[in-house]
Amino acid sequence: MEPRRDPRGALVRPYAVTRGRTEPSRDIALEAVLSANATQATEARFAGHDKYRIATVCEGRAQSLAEIAAYTRMPLGVTRVLVADMVAEGLLTLHTAAPATGYEERMNLLGRVLSGLREL
Amino acid sequence: MDFANYDPAGARRSREIISAKIVVAGGFGVGKTTLVGAISEITPLTTEALMTAAGVGIDDSSKVPGKETTTVAMDFGRITMAQDLILYLFGTPGQTRFWFMWDEIIRGAVGAAVLVDTRRITDAFAPLDYFENRKLPYVVALNRFDDAPQYELEEVREALAISRDVPLVMCDARHRDSVKQVLVTVVEHAMLRLQNEHGRGYAPVG
Ligand SMILES: Nc1nc2c(ncn2[C@@H]2O[C@H](COP(=O)(O)OP(=O)(O)OP(=O)(O)O)[C@@H](O)[C@H]2O)c(=O)[nH]1
Ligand SMILES: [Mg+2]
Numbered sequence: 552m553e554p555r556r557d558p559r560g561a562l563v564r565p566y567a568v569t570r571g572r573t574e575p576s577r578d579i580a581l582e583a584v585l586s587a588n589a590t591q592a593t594e595a596r597f598a599g600h601d602k603y604r605i606a607t608v609c610e611g612r613a614q615s616l617a618e619i620a621a622y623t624r625m626p627l628g629v630t631r632v633l634v635a636d637m638v639a640e641g642l643l644t645l646h647t648a649a650p651a652t653g654y655e656e657r658m659n660l661l662g663r664v665l666s667g668l669r670e671l
Numbered sequence: 672m673d674f675a676n677y678d679p680a681g682a683r684r685s686r687e688i689i690s691a692k693i694v695v696a697g698g699f700g701v702g703k704t705t706l707v708g709a710i711s712e713i714t715p716l717t718t719e720a721l722m723t724a725a726g727v728g729i730d731d732s733s734k735v736p737g738k739e740t741t742t743v744a745m746d747f748g749r750i751t752m753a754q755d756l757i758l759y760l761f762g763t764p765g766q767t768r769f770w771f772m773w774d775e776i777i778r779g780a781v782g783a784a785v786l787v788d789t790r791r792i793t794d795a796f797a798p799l800d801y802f803e804n805r806k807l808p809y810v811v812a813l814n815r816f817d818d819a820p821q822y823e824l825e826e827v828r829e830a831l832a833i834s835r836d837v838p839l840v841m842c843d844a845r846h847r848d849s850v851k852q853v854l855v856t857v858v859e860h861a862m863l864r865l866q867n868e869h870g871r872g873y874a875p876v877g
Contacts, residue, residue, distance in 0.1 A: 621716035667752030
Protein backbone atom coordinates (compact mmCIF):
# COMPACT_ATOMS: atom_id res chain seq x y z
CA MET A 552 0.00 0.00 0.00
CA GLU A 553 1.10 3.51 -0.78
CA PRO A 554 2.15 5.34 2.36
CA ARG A 555 0.05 8.39 3.10
CA ARG A 556 1.84 11.53 2.16
CA ASP A 557 1.55 14.75 4.03
CA PRO A 558 0.56 17.76 1.91
CA ARG A 559 4.05 19.22 1.88
CA GLY A 560 5.61 15.88 1.03
CA ALA A 561 3.19 15.65 -1.86
CA LEU A 562 5.08 18.37 -3.66
CA VAL A 563 6.84 16.46 -6.37
CA ARG A 564 10.36 17.42 -7.28
CA PRO A 565 10.77 15.78 -10.62
CA TYR A 566 14.19 17.03 -11.54
CA ALA A 567 17.50 15.31 -11.34
CA VAL A 568 18.90 18.51 -9.86
CA THR A 569 17.78 17.44 -6.43
CA ARG A 570 19.14 13.92 -7.02
CA GLY A 571 15.77 12.49 -6.23
CA ARG A 572 15.54 14.01 -2.79
CA THR A 573 12.17 15.46 -1.97
CA GLU A 574 12.78 16.77 1.54
CA PRO A 575 14.81 19.93 2.00
CA SER A 576 17.49 19.81 4.67
CA ARG A 577 15.67 22.61 6.47
CA ASP A 578 12.23 24.10 6.20
CA ILE A 579 12.22 27.45 4.45
CA ALA A 580 9.12 29.62 4.42
CA LEU A 581 7.77 30.97 1.13
CA GLU A 582 8.55 34.51 2.24
CA ALA A 583 11.91 33.83 3.88
CA VAL A 584 14.48 36.03 2.20
CA LEU A 585 17.87 34.95 0.99
CA SER A 586 20.82 36.92 -0.24
CA ALA A 587 24.20 36.25 -1.79
CA ASN A 588 27.17 38.57 -1.50
CA ALA A 589 29.80 38.79 -4.25
CA THR A 590 31.94 36.06 -2.68
CA GLN A 591 29.00 33.68 -2.37
CA ALA A 592 27.95 34.38 -5.94
CA THR A 593 31.46 33.63 -7.18
CA GLU A 594 31.66 30.41 -5.22
CA ALA A 595 28.28 29.35 -6.56
CA ARG A 596 29.78 29.23 -10.07
CA PHE A 597 31.25 25.90 -9.10
CA ALA A 598 28.07 24.54 -7.55
CA GLY A 599 26.29 23.70 -10.77
CA HIS A 600 24.08 25.58 -13.17
CA ASP A 601 20.90 25.75 -11.09
CA LYS A 602 22.60 26.85 -7.90
CA TYR A 603 24.54 29.45 -9.82
CA ARG A 604 21.33 30.81 -11.29
CA ILE A 605 19.84 31.04 -7.80
CA ALA A 606 22.89 32.86 -6.46
CA THR A 607 22.73 35.29 -9.38
CA VAL A 608 19.08 36.06 -8.64
CA CYS A 609 19.93 36.80 -4.99
CA GLU A 610 23.09 38.80 -5.57
CA GLY A 611 22.70 42.42 -4.59
CA ARG A 612 18.99 42.10 -3.81
CA ALA A 613 17.48 39.85 -1.19
CA GLN A 614 14.78 37.59 -2.64
CA SER A 615 12.22 35.36 -1.04
CA LEU A 616 12.07 31.65 -1.74
CA ALA A 617 8.92 32.34 -3.76
CA GLU A 618 10.70 34.98 -5.87
CA ILE A 619 13.64 32.68 -6.52
CA ALA A 620 11.26 29.98 -7.77
CA ALA A 621 9.43 32.47 -9.97
CA TYR A 622 12.55 34.03 -11.51
CA THR A 623 14.29 30.73 -12.14
CA ARG A 624 11.03 29.12 -13.34
CA MET A 625 11.66 26.11 -11.16
CA PRO A 626 8.86 24.48 -9.19
CA LEU A 627 8.69 25.57 -5.59
CA GLY A 628 9.63 22.17 -4.18
CA VAL A 629 12.78 21.88 -6.28
CA THR A 630 13.78 25.41 -5.43
CA ARG A 631 13.29 24.78 -1.72
CA VAL A 632 15.60 21.76 -1.77
CA LEU A 633 18.32 23.61 -3.69
CA VAL A 634 18.07 26.74 -1.57
CA ALA A 635 18.27 24.72 1.65
CA ASP A 636 21.42 23.03 0.33
CA MET A 637 22.93 26.36 -0.59
CA VAL A 638 22.27 27.76 2.88
CA ALA A 639 23.98 24.71 4.38
CA GLU A 640 26.90 25.16 1.98
CA GLY A 641 27.24 28.85 2.80
CA LEU A 642 26.35 29.93 -0.72
CA LEU A 643 23.27 31.84 0.42
CA THR A 644 22.42 33.72 3.59
CA LEU A 645 19.00 32.96 5.04
CA HIS A 646 17.33 35.87 6.77
CA THR A 647 14.59 35.53 9.34
CA ALA A 648 11.04 35.34 8.12
CA ALA A 649 8.68 37.16 10.48
CA PRO A 650 9.84 35.96 13.88
CA ALA A 651 6.98 35.06 16.17
CA THR A 652 9.21 34.62 19.15
CA GLY A 653 7.54 36.89 21.63
CA TYR A 654 4.85 39.44 22.17
CA GLU A 655 7.05 42.52 22.12
CA GLU A 656 8.94 41.41 19.05
CA ARG A 657 5.78 40.48 17.16
CA MET A 658 4.05 43.74 18.09
CA ASN A 659 7.09 45.67 17.01
CA LEU A 660 7.09 43.92 13.62
CA LEU A 661 3.37 44.53 13.11
CA GLY A 662 3.87 48.16 14.05
CA ARG A 663 6.63 48.55 11.48
CA VAL A 664 4.52 46.90 8.78
CA LEU A 665 1.61 49.18 9.67
CA SER A 666 3.62 52.37 9.40
CA GLY A 667 5.27 51.05 6.23
CA LEU A 668 1.82 50.64 4.69
CA ARG A 669 0.63 54.04 5.85
CA GLU A 670 3.66 55.66 4.27
CA LEU A 671 2.95 54.15 0.85
CA MET B 672 6.25 27.01 17.57
CA ASP B 673 9.52 25.77 16.16
CA PHE B 674 12.88 27.23 15.34
CA ALA B 675 13.06 26.03 11.75
CA ASN B 676 14.33 29.39 10.65
CA TYR B 677 16.67 29.89 13.53
CA ASP B 678 20.11 30.35 12.10
CA PRO B 679 22.99 29.92 14.52
CA ALA B 680 25.35 31.37 11.92
CA GLY B 681 23.44 34.63 12.22
CA ALA B 682 26.31 36.34 13.93
CA ARG B 683 28.28 36.64 10.72
CA ARG B 684 25.43 38.30 8.89
CA SER B 685 26.02 41.87 7.94
CA ARG B 686 22.37 42.81 8.10
CA GLU B 687 19.32 40.80 8.93
CA ILE B 688 16.33 41.33 6.68
CA ILE B 689 12.91 40.65 8.12
CA SER B 690 10.06 39.62 5.89
CA ALA B 691 6.39 39.47 6.68
CA LYS B 692 3.47 38.33 4.61
CA ILE B 693 -0.20 39.06 4.25
CA VAL B 694 -2.46 36.57 2.50
CA VAL B 695 -5.09 37.59 -0.02
CA ALA B 696 -7.66 34.84 -0.14
CA GLY B 697 -10.98 34.27 -1.78
CA GLY B 698 -12.76 32.22 -4.40
CA PHE B 699 -12.18 32.00 -8.10
CA GLY B 700 -11.91 35.33 -9.92
CA VAL B 701 -12.72 37.61 -6.97
CA GLY B 702 -9.86 39.97 -7.77
CA LYS B 703 -6.96 38.60 -5.74
CA THR B 704 -4.32 39.12 -8.41
CA THR B 705 -5.73 42.54 -9.20
CA LEU B 706 -5.48 43.55 -5.54
CA VAL B 707 -1.89 42.35 -5.22
CA GLY B 708 -0.91 44.06 -8.48
CA ALA B 709 -2.46 47.36 -7.39
CA ILE B 710 0.04 47.81 -4.57
CA SER B 711 3.02 45.56 -5.31
CA GLU B 712 6.28 47.17 -6.44
CA ILE B 713 6.78 44.29 -8.86
CA THR B 714 4.31 42.91 -11.37
CA PRO B 715 2.78 39.96 -9.51
CA LEU B 716 4.97 36.90 -9.93
CA THR B 717 3.77 33.36 -10.21
CA THR B 718 5.36 30.32 -8.72
CA GLU B 719 4.27 26.83 -9.39
CA ALA B 720 4.16 23.83 -7.16
CA LEU B 721 3.72 20.37 -8.57
CA MET B 722 1.38 18.10 -6.71
CA THR B 723 0.74 14.44 -6.88
CA ALA B 724 -2.82 13.38 -7.54
CA ALA B 725 -2.99 12.36 -3.88
CA GLY B 726 -2.23 15.94 -2.92
CA VAL B 727 -5.25 17.33 -4.71
CA GLY B 728 -7.62 14.87 -3.21
CA ILE B 729 -7.92 12.57 -6.18
CA ASP B 730 -7.80 9.30 -4.35
CA ASP B 731 -7.38 7.02 -7.30
CA SER B 732 -4.90 8.50 -9.73
CA SER B 733 -5.49 5.59 -12.11
CA LYS B 734 -8.83 7.22 -12.90
CA VAL B 735 -6.96 10.21 -14.27
CA PRO B 736 -4.63 8.67 -16.84
CA GLY B 737 -1.47 10.66 -17.50
CA LYS B 738 -2.44 13.07 -14.76
CA GLU B 739 -0.39 11.93 -11.81
CA THR B 740 0.79 15.43 -11.11
CA THR B 741 -0.94 18.73 -11.36
CA THR B 742 0.39 22.25 -11.16
CA VAL B 743 -0.86 24.74 -8.64
CA ALA B 744 0.06 28.32 -9.35
CA MET B 745 0.07 31.03 -6.74
CA ASP B 746 0.89 34.63 -7.31
CA PHE B 747 2.45 37.15 -5.06
CA GLY B 748 3.75 40.69 -4.85
CA ARG B 749 6.37 42.55 -2.85
CA ILE B 750 6.60 45.83 -0.99
CA THR B 751 10.09 46.74 0.18
CA MET B 752 9.36 48.91 3.22
CA ALA B 753 12.88 49.48 4.44
CA GLN B 754 16.33 48.07 3.76
CA ASP B 755 15.64 45.47 6.40
CA LEU B 756 11.88 44.96 6.00
CA ILE B 757 9.96 43.40 3.13
CA LEU B 758 6.23 42.74 3.03
CA TYR B 759 5.00 40.01 0.69
CA LEU B 760 1.41 39.62 -0.43
CA PHE B 761 0.39 36.11 -1.36
CA GLY B 762 -2.73 35.30 -3.30
CA THR B 763 -4.26 31.89 -2.72
CA PRO B 764 -5.12 29.63 -5.63
CA GLY B 765 -8.81 30.28 -6.36
CA GLN B 766 -9.95 26.68 -6.58
CA THR B 767 -10.94 25.28 -3.23
CA ARG B 768 -9.54 21.86 -4.09
CA PHE B 769 -6.11 23.37 -3.57
CA TRP B 770 -6.75 24.13 0.06
CA PHE B 771 -3.85 22.11 1.29
CA MET B 772 -1.77 24.74 -0.50
CA TRP B 773 -3.54 27.45 1.51
CA ASP B 774 -2.13 25.88 4.65
CA GLU B 775 1.38 26.44 3.41
CA ILE B 776 0.60 29.96 2.24
CA ILE B 777 -0.90 31.15 5.54
CA ARG B 778 1.84 29.68 7.72
CA GLY B 779 3.52 32.51 9.63
CA ALA B 780 1.42 35.23 7.98
CA VAL B 781 0.53 38.49 9.71
CA GLY B 782 -3.08 38.01 8.68
CA ALA B 783 -5.36 37.63 5.70
CA ALA B 784 -7.89 39.56 3.68
CA VAL B 785 -10.72 37.42 2.34
CA LEU B 786 -12.01 39.01 -0.85
CA VAL B 787 -15.67 38.67 -1.66
CA ASP B 788 -17.16 39.38 -5.08
CA THR B 789 -20.46 41.15 -4.49
CA ARG B 790 -21.96 39.48 -7.58
CA ARG B 791 -21.34 36.02 -6.17
CA ILE B 792 -21.55 36.43 -2.43
CA THR B 793 -22.20 32.79 -1.66
CA ASP B 794 -18.86 31.81 -3.25
CA ALA B 795 -17.37 33.24 -0.08
CA PHE B 796 -18.83 30.57 2.19
CA ALA B 797 -16.02 28.09 1.62
CA PRO B 798 -13.10 30.55 2.06
CA LEU B 799 -14.75 31.99 5.18
CA ASP B 800 -15.24 28.51 6.63
CA TYR B 801 -11.57 27.90 6.05
CA PHE B 802 -10.49 30.97 8.04
CA GLU B 803 -13.02 30.47 10.80
CA ASN B 804 -11.23 27.24 11.56
CA ARG B 805 -7.76 28.75 11.62
CA LYS B 806 -6.02 30.92 14.17
CA LEU B 807 -4.91 33.50 11.62
CA PRO B 808 -6.45 36.98 12.02
CA TYR B 809 -8.48 37.92 8.94
CA VAL B 810 -10.69 40.65 7.63
CA VAL B 811 -13.32 40.45 4.90
CA ALA B 812 -13.13 42.87 1.98
CA LEU B 813 -16.05 43.31 -0.41
CA ASN B 814 -14.65 43.87 -3.85
CA ARG B 815 -17.10 46.08 -5.63
CA PHE B 816 -17.53 45.27 -9.29
CA ASP B 817 -19.18 47.92 -11.45
CA ASP B 818 -22.17 45.83 -12.46
CA ALA B 819 -22.66 44.37 -8.99
CA PRO B 820 -25.70 44.88 -6.80
CA GLN B 821 -25.05 47.42 -4.05
CA TYR B 822 -25.24 45.97 -0.59
CA GLU B 823 -24.91 47.55 2.79
CA LEU B 824 -21.99 46.14 4.74
CA GLU B 825 -24.29 44.98 7.50
CA GLU B 826 -26.48 43.10 5.03
CA VAL B 827 -23.44 41.22 3.83
CA ARG B 828 -22.26 40.55 7.34
CA GLU B 829 -25.57 38.96 8.09
CA ALA B 830 -25.80 37.01 4.84
CA LEU B 831 -22.34 35.56 5.31
CA ALA B 832 -22.70 35.17 9.09
CA ILE B 833 -19.47 37.06 9.66
CA SER B 834 -18.74 37.41 13.33
CA ARG B 835 -18.87 40.91 14.90
CA ASP B 836 -15.20 40.82 15.72
CA VAL B 837 -14.12 40.29 12.11
CA PRO B 838 -13.64 43.64 10.35
CA LEU B 839 -15.62 44.04 7.13
CA VAL B 840 -14.69 46.70 4.58
CA MET B 841 -15.53 47.73 1.02
CA CYS B 842 -12.75 47.93 -1.50
CA ASP B 843 -11.88 48.36 -5.11
CA ALA B 844 -9.08 45.93 -5.84
CA ARG B 845 -7.91 48.05 -8.76
CA HIS B 846 -7.11 51.08 -6.65
CA ARG B 847 -3.96 51.38 -4.66
CA ASP B 848 -5.40 53.55 -1.90
CA SER B 849 -8.32 51.23 -1.41
CA VAL B 850 -6.00 48.20 -1.27
CA LYS B 851 -3.72 50.02 1.13
CA GLN B 852 -6.70 50.57 3.43
CA VAL B 853 -7.57 46.87 3.32
CA LEU B 854 -4.02 45.92 4.28
CA VAL B 855 -3.93 48.52 7.05
CA THR B 856 -7.13 46.98 8.42
CA VAL B 857 -5.53 43.51 8.36
CA VAL B 858 -2.49 44.65 10.31
CA GLU B 859 -4.49 46.71 12.82
CA HIS B 860 -6.77 43.75 13.40
CA ALA B 861 -3.78 41.44 13.87
CA MET B 862 -2.31 43.85 16.44
CA LEU B 863 -5.57 44.07 18.32
CA ARG B 864 -5.92 40.30 18.38
CA LEU B 865 -2.36 39.85 19.57
CA GLN B 866 -2.88 42.46 22.27
CA ASN B 867 -6.08 40.80 23.47
CA GLU B 868 -4.52 37.36 23.51
CA HIS B 869 -1.51 38.68 25.33
CA GLY B 870 -3.76 40.32 27.89
CA ARG B 871 -5.47 36.98 28.45
CA GLY B 872 -2.16 35.19 28.71
CA TYR B 873 -2.25 33.25 25.46
CA ALA B 874 0.82 32.53 23.40
CA PRO B 875 1.14 34.60 20.24
CA VAL B 876 -0.20 33.31 16.94
CA GLY B 877 2.63 31.96 14.86
N1 LIG C 1 -14.85 46.31 -11.84
C1 LIG C 1 -13.92 45.67 -11.16
N2 LIG C 1 -13.29 44.65 -11.76
C2 LIG C 1 -12.35 43.98 -11.06
C3 LIG C 1 -12.04 44.34 -9.74
N3 LIG C 1 -11.09 43.48 -9.29
C4 LIG C 1 -10.84 42.62 -10.29
N4 LIG C 1 -11.57 42.93 -11.37
C5 LIG C 1 -11.56 42.18 -12.65
O1 LIG C 1 -12.02 40.85 -12.38
C6 LIG C 1 -11.29 39.89 -13.11
C7 LIG C 1 -10.69 38.83 -12.19
O2 LIG C 1 -9.72 39.44 -11.37
P1 LIG C 1 -8.42 38.67 -10.86
O3 LIG C 1 -7.63 39.65 -10.09
O4 LIG C 1 -7.73 37.97 -11.96
O5 LIG C 1 -9.08 37.61 -9.90
P2 LIG C 1 -8.37 36.43 -9.10
O6 LIG C 1 -9.05 36.33 -7.80
O7 LIG C 1 -6.90 36.62 -9.08
O8 LIG C 1 -8.74 35.19 -10.01
P3 LIG C 1 -8.18 33.67 -9.90
O9 LIG C 1 -6.73 33.78 -9.56
O10 LIG C 1 -8.41 33.11 -11.27
O11 LIG C 1 -8.99 32.99 -8.85
C8 LIG C 1 -10.26 40.66 -13.90
O12 LIG C 1 -10.72 40.83 -15.20
C9 LIG C 1 -10.18 42.00 -13.19
O13 LIG C 1 -9.83 43.05 -14.06
C10 LIG C 1 -12.72 45.45 -9.14
O14 LIG C 1 -12.52 45.83 -8.01
N5 LIG C 1 -13.66 46.07 -9.89
MG1 LIG D 1 -5.36 35.26 -9.63
